[in-house]
Each structure stands twice: as structure tokens, then as C-alpha cells.
Amino acid sequence: MYIHLVYYSGDRSLVENIKKDGSAGIVADKMFFLDAVDNDGDALRFQHNNGSHFDVIFLEKGCAQSVYETILDAVRENRTILETDIREKQIEGGLT
DSSP states (O other): OOOEEEEESSOOOHHHHHHHHGGGGGEEEHHHHHHEEEETTEEEEEEEETTTTEEOSSSHHHHHHHHHHHHHHHHHHTOOOOOEHHHHHHSSOOOO
């Protein structure tokens, strides 16, 4: 399945900074076409169609699991997810 994904890139400190001050200057908004995903705790590892991979970090493990389940449900039901924006899921919970 190929997904056009919108997410906050970078390490955990970037995602935490977005949560704390919301500065648009900190946001790295990137889009990729994806063909696979692995679940790894509070991060999801996506496989790019060129063979490279990247991790998308979440402040709450449950939010990562929710995104993972949404993708799996679409595969099981033979639905195509063309685009998904997971930025809000990345910063839900965690820091207040």
C-alpha cells in the first residue's frame, strides 16, 4: 500500500518542542510515498519505495498504535488510504 503521509520529521526533541511552543519555524512538514510500516513502541518505521526507511516519533505510544491499526484495518478491508495527516497524533498527550 502506498500512502502519502504528512508528519513532523526529526527526533523526539523536535516533536516535544512543537508541543511546547507550537512555533511554525520548528515544523518540518514532509510527504512521502510509503509501501510498508513496522510498529516499534512509540515510533512507527516506514519503508520508502526507494528502499530507505524513516521513523515517525509520537509522544504517546497509544497514538502510534492507533495510526498503525488504522493502516492495518485499511489493508484488511482492501481499502486504499491515499493520504493521511498524522501530525496531531504525534503531539497528542505527552507534555502539557
